[in-house]
Amino acid sequence: MPDALLSQVEAKLRLPIEVCERVIEAVYNDYYDFVSTSLATLSSCALVCRAWRPRAQRILFEYVLLRDKDALYRFAELLDASPELGTYVRTLEFRGHLHVPYSPAVLFLTALRGRLANLDVLYIYSFSDAEKAANPLPEGEKELPFLPIYRYFPSLLTSISHIRILEFADVRFPSFGDFARFLNTLSNLKELYCYRIFWAVFGLEPVCMAKRSSHDSRKMFLPNLEMLAVCLRIRHSTGLY
Template sequence: MTDLPSPVKAQPRLPIEVCERVIEAVYTDWYYSVSMSLATLSSCALVCRAWRPRAQRVLFDYVLLRDKDALYDFAELLDASPELGTYVHTLELRGYLHVPYSPVVLFLTALRGKLTNLAVLYIYGGEKELPFLPIYRYFPSLLTSISHIRRLDFADVRFPSFGDFARFLNTLSNLKELYCYRISWAVLGLEPVCMAKRSSADSRKMFLPNLEILTVCLQIDQGTGLY
């Protein structure tokens, strides 16, 4: 009679809490490493069911979108799994933004109402195909869908006018931190109405009333001489 094979001895497994701490340690929001960390988190989410919830929460805490295709793919994903949108705390738009299909403009309609917990928005421009962002007249009104954000970072972005830049900011009345690096505009123009001085009795309508931190790094435009 042949002996039955001895049962395989179960190997000790790490508690899921330890695995979750490791998953959380993968994430970094450093500009040059964020893409790699997000790719690693995507792999973690596919390892097993036990890893998926924590990996998804960390993965969707910071969303990086480089073009309109990535934007629309993300929008479709949120349509299928709306709960993922509640995980998004930081949204970064990076790449070719001065184009007719600029993600900076399109994301307001594509993701409208889907990022209820968004707190931080990064807008980092790249090579310019148009002289400035293709902002249309109703663009500021769409910004009300993200008026709850607390931090905004701009880098290498050019607006049609200073008024467009001011109206962009004016809608985000809950901003506490604003960082502007190499921001410019095609024309300066008159002082925007939203920035005009108001009486103390009308203080509720102050420009950026909750702002606590402002960092500005501008450069001289070689074409117009404007900052």
């Protein structure tokens, strides 16, 4: 009899799954200083029980932070095993050493191609000087003078042409033309934030930015852009600003 009463009390004390899901949702914080802790907590929530897993995983994979190529390839392998997780991703962030031959900001276009159908926001952040000091490259490895963009890079960007928000900082491009072609493929951008972006050479005006007499929006450069914030690095004879 006492066992039966205890079982009834436990059943009454069990919280509805909707309440648990609201608590799980409250765990998430996408502010960079807290996101790592939030993601670790959500990972633990996903392992508590089957009832918690769907909501925890959906929130856990809404924001994916990748710091190097190893993390990128591990994530790609995870999507191979569970493709549905890719549909949860709304925000993808790269933060680390990006000016290296194996830059995750470049490799992800092939590693994750076609798997992030609902991606909405892309962050690309190279380490600041302080972060580089705290996370040095392996001995003998050096950064390249700019992002290692290869010939077919712009064409691969079509796989994420649906994103609406792009924010990147401390990124060096080979030329202004490469920078322009990078943006031109992302025709659905509504918000663009460029902080301390620069390039090795300026060169001629890219064809994609040339003025046209046609009013066809498909031929305009960033036709849907509504918000633009820019902070460029400018080389001067006395230094870099």
